[in-house]
Amino acid sequence: MPVPDLHTIMDAAERIKPLIHRTPLMRSAGINKLLGTEIIFKCENLQKAGSFKSRGACNAVFSLDAGQMSKGVGTHSSGNHAQALARAASLRNMDAYIVMPETSPQVKVKGVMGYGGRITFCKPTLQAREDALKEIIKSTGALEVHPYNDYRIIAGQATAALELIEEAGEVDIMMAPVGGGGLLSGTALITKYVSRNCLVIAAEPEKANDAYRSFHEGRFIPSENPKTIADGLLTSLGSLTFPIITEYVDDIVTVSEEGIISAMRLIWERMKIIIEPSSAVPLAAIIENKLDVKNKRIGIILSGGNIDLDRLPWSAHS
Amino acid sequence: MPVPDLHTIMDAAERIKPLIHRTPLMRSAGINKLLGTEIIFKCENLQKAGSFKSRGACNAVFSLDAGQMSKGVGTHSSGNHAQALARAASLRNMDAYIVMPETSPQVKVKGVMGYGGRITFCKPTLQAREDALKEIIKSTGALEVHPYNDYRIIAGQATAALELIEEAGEVDIMMAPVGGGGLLSGTALITKYVSRNCLVIAAEPEKANDAYRSFHEGRFIPSENPKTIADGLLTSLGSLTFPIITEYVDDIVTVSEEGIISAMRLIWERMKIIIEPSSAVPLAAIIENKLDVKNKRIGIILSGGNIDLDRLPWSAHS
Numbered sequence: 001m002p003v004p005d006l007h008t009i010m011d012a013a014e015r016i017k018p019l020i021h022r023t024p025l026m027r028s029a030g031i032n033k034l035l036g037t038e039i040i041f042k043c044e045n046l047q048k049a050g051s052f053k054s055r056g057a058c059n060a061v062f063s064l065d066a067g068q069m070s071k072g073v074g075t076h077s078s079g080n081h082a083q084a085l086a087r088a089a090s091l092r093n094m095d096a097y098i099v100m101p102e103t104s105p106q107v108k109v110k111g112v113m114g115y116g117g118r119i120t121f122c123k124p125t126l127q128a129r130e131d132a133l134k135e136i137i138k139s140t141g142a143l144e145v146h147p148y149n150d151y152r153i154i155a156g157q158a159t160a161a162l163e164l165i166e167e168a169g170e171v172d173i174m175m176a177p178v179g180g181g182g183l184l185s186g187t188a189l190i191t192k193y194v195s196r197n198c199l200v201i202a203a204e205p206e207k208a209n210d211a212y213r214s215f216h217e218g219r220f221i222p223s224e225n226p227k228t229i230a231d232g233l234l235t236s237l238g239s240l241t242f243p244i245i246t247e248y249v250d251d252i253v254t255v256s257e258e259g260i261i262s263a264m265r266l267i268w269e270r271m272k273i274i275i276e277p278s279s280a281v282p283l284a285a286i287i288e289n290k291l292d293v294k295n296k297r298i299g300i301i302l303s304g305g306n307i308d309l310d311r312l313p314w315s316a317h318s
Numbered sequence: 319m320p321v322p323d324l325h326t327i328m329d330a331a332e333r334i335k336p337l338i339h340r341t342p343l344m345r346s347a348g349i350n351k352l353l354g355t356e357i358i359f360k361c362e363n364l365q366k367a368g369s370f371k372s373r374g375a376c377n378a379v380f381s382l383d384a385g386q387m388s389k390g391v392g393t394h395s396s397g398n399h400a401q402a403l404a405r406a407a408s409l410r411n412m413d414a415y416i417v418m419p420e421t422s423p424q425v426k427v428k429g430v431m432g433y434g435g436r437i438t439f440c441k442p443t444l445q446a447r448e449d450a451l452k453e454i455i456k457s458t459g460a461l462e463v464h465p466y467n468d469y470r471i472i473a474g475q476a477t478a479a480l481e482l483i484e485e486a487g488e489v490d491i492m493m494a495p496v497g498g499g500g501l502l503s504g505t506a507l508i509t510k511y512v513s514r515n516c517l518v519i520a521a522e523p524e525k526a527n528d529a530y531r532s533f534h535e536g537r538f539i540p541s542e543n544p545k546t547i548a549d550g551l552l553t554s555l556g557s558l559t560f561p562i563i564t565e566y567v568d569d570i571v572t573v574s575e576e577g578i579i580s581a582m583r584l585i586w587e588r589m590k591i592i593i594e595p596s597s598a599v600p601l602a603a604i605i606e607n608k609l610d611v612k613n614k615r616i617g618i619i620l621s622g623g624n625i626d627l628d629r630l631p632w633s634a635h636s
Contacts, residue, residue: 024342026364030432044592048346100541107587259571265627269425272623274590303592309583314634 003244004155006193009186012155013162020048021089023160025167030270033285037293038171039268042164042170042301045275047113051304052160052223053084053147053185061088068092071141076122076129078104079232080304081147086117097142098134105308110156117264124138126212148182149238158186162194164299170195171299173291177280178202178211178252179233181241188248201251202284205230206254211237215245215252229257229313232278234303253291259284261313267302276307321562322473324511327504330473330482335375337409338366341478343485348588350451355611358489359585360482363393363593363623367433369503369550370478370621371402371465377474387472389459392446394440394447395604396422397550398477398498398622399465404435415451415460417461419443423626467556477503480512482496482617487619488513494528496520496570497551499559501621506566517568521603523548524572529555533563533570547631550596571609577602579631585620594625 003010025042026309032038044052054189057184061073072095075085082098089096098117100109101124112119122132138146146153160183174191178184188200204212214237223236237245255263264280264286267273279302286293322330339359350356361439362370376556379391391411393403400416409416416435418427430437436522440450465473468623478501492509496502506518522530526544532555542552563570573581582598584605585591597620604611 268592268627270366273591274586274592308384308632309586309632312627312630314627 003153009155009158012059013159019058026228026269040168040299043301045305049083049087051080053080056153056156057084060152070099073145076133083111086112086115090116091110104108148180149240154186157183158190160301161187162190172296173199174299174300177281178204179280181237182234185241185244192248202252203281209254212252212254230278234312249261253285255284259288274305276304279303319469327473327476330377331477337376338372346588357616358486360505360619363620367401367405368624369398371398374471375406376472378470391463392460399542403428404430404433408434415454466498467558472504475501477509479505480508490614491517491616494619495596495599496522498553499555503559503562505601510566520570525573530570530572548596571603573602577606592623593620594622597621
């Protein structure tokens with residue numbers, strides 16, 4: 001399968017349409033005034049299962065043929081992909097085998113169980129996660145659906161930016177956070193396909209800056225010991241996402257932890273919506289003057305809204 | 319001016335249309351499944367200035383003739399009406415004189431200042447507030463715009479339920495919280511005008527149950543020493559709202575503080591939107607089985623989203 005082209009992404013959009021929310025666009029007069037720009041937020045925090053991950057997961061699961069379907073799908077994830085995949089599989093009456101670290105927050109475990117996912121707990125190391133998944137796949141024949149290093153996933157994630165442009169018209173800059181690069185790859189592809197002159201700029205936490213370094217040094221650098229509140233952005237780029245990002249993304253900038261918390265709180269206070277820290281990273285880049293936004297129209301994908309309400313970042317600071 | 323009729327409310331809707339958000343309706347498959355019902359939420363937490371109060375304030379301010387305009391408007395309020403009135407006045411280049419208790423949370427003071435309101439601080443008693451406002455009105459000639467005991471305000475608040483019914487079609491039960499009764503009066507009037515068979519049911523905190531008692535005992539009982547987390551619902555009914563509620567509302571039920579906090583948290587977690595405690599009161603009534611909702615379609619006005627993020631009710635409980 002080649003890099004998703006416009007046709008493939010349009011197909012994905014059609015395929016997942018009945019399975020997901022067409023999430024609203026939101027604007028904040030207060031934030032625009034504060035920052036001297038015009039920002040259009042695509043609210044994937046209001047997406048089914050709480051994040052854009054439902055797009056890719058639905059596209060992958062509903063692309064499977066009957067033979068693959070009968071054996072189910074599997075992944076290891078403690079995050080939004082786990083819930084999204086469990087939900088997508090349940091919509092197609094398939095099994096979803098989810099390997100989760102035994103340290104996963106209760107709220108995420110409950111989320112996966114709520115969608116009927118079959119959970120296997122393992123030690124909280126990448127090795128243990130991969131081993132456990134391999135074992136399950138061997139015994140069940142389930143198909144692994146990787147959270148980002150998969151073209152069907154990338155094509156699905158692309159549909160968020162597509163909807164933004166369809167509804168708001170062209171923007172000058174399109175922004176997304178970057179972790180493994182699934183959302184960013186999809187966003188970059190579709191933006192350049194339908195709006196050639198739009199800049200695509202990603203934002204990443206300074207404390208998990210592997211994509212920033214990989215992009216600027218022109219070679220793959222894995223994420224090493226990342227420590228950021230943006231827990232959706234801890235992963236390294238993949239072998240499929242890195243080349244797309246190299247070719248289609250115009251810049252990657254980094255932001256401080258304080259910037260992420262400020263941006264998140266600004267959105268909560270002004271827009272009255274709940275976003276998780278990862279979603280706040282692009283706005284943090286604007287607040288920290290990491291790009292020129294003066295009088296520009298900017299699209300930002302707010303990636304998700306899954307957060308533990310008992311552990312808000314400002315509680316520790318107040 | 320008589321009780322607002324359908325024509326008056328439609329006029330208000332037309333008048334305020336360019337001045338407010340047409341807020342979205344939201345549904346949660348998870349909450350519906352949990353409660354065995356279908357709830358349609360009208361998201362006034364996403365309204366301009368963070369609450370439905372912008373509807374009434376805009377209707378009142380934009381109903382004024384040129385003579386009244388030149389002298390400005392005034393009110394005493396530490397809550398959402400203060401911000402909404404300051405905003406509405408600024409849109410019409412008028413002065414807004416806002417009397418606020420010196421103990422008002424900083425976030426609310428900043429909100430009013432952000433809209434250009436002229437604040438006078440006073441001691442935190444009703445007497446001091448009324449005296450300070452009287453003084454200002456005497457010296458400026460400003461017109462007092464009461465937060466709820468005013469037919470223009472009531473007609474404005476009615477437009478939220480009107481939009482809900484326009485967009486979602488008829489519902490079996492329409493719910494709103496009740497404090498001073500402005501939102502409830504407007505909601506009840508328009509619901510009965512356009513959807514005669516729909517039940518209108520209000521919910522109120524047990525610990526601020528003056529409307530419940532007034533309604534069921536058939537005589538006005540003022541709010542005495544109310545103590546509830548739902549800080550938008552502390553006020554007593556007014557001389558204009560009580561008769562409308564008596565005639566047009568089918569029932570008022572009460573809920574516990576724990577129910578309010580649970581309902582608020584459920585909405586935050588499942589719907590990823592920020593609502594203030596007062597907004598959660600109708601859902602709390604459903605959670606606490608205060609009405610029969612089985613297989614019913616229910617409309618709920620989520621009244622507002624202004625809350626101090628440093629003092630969330632579950633922080634104290636965790």
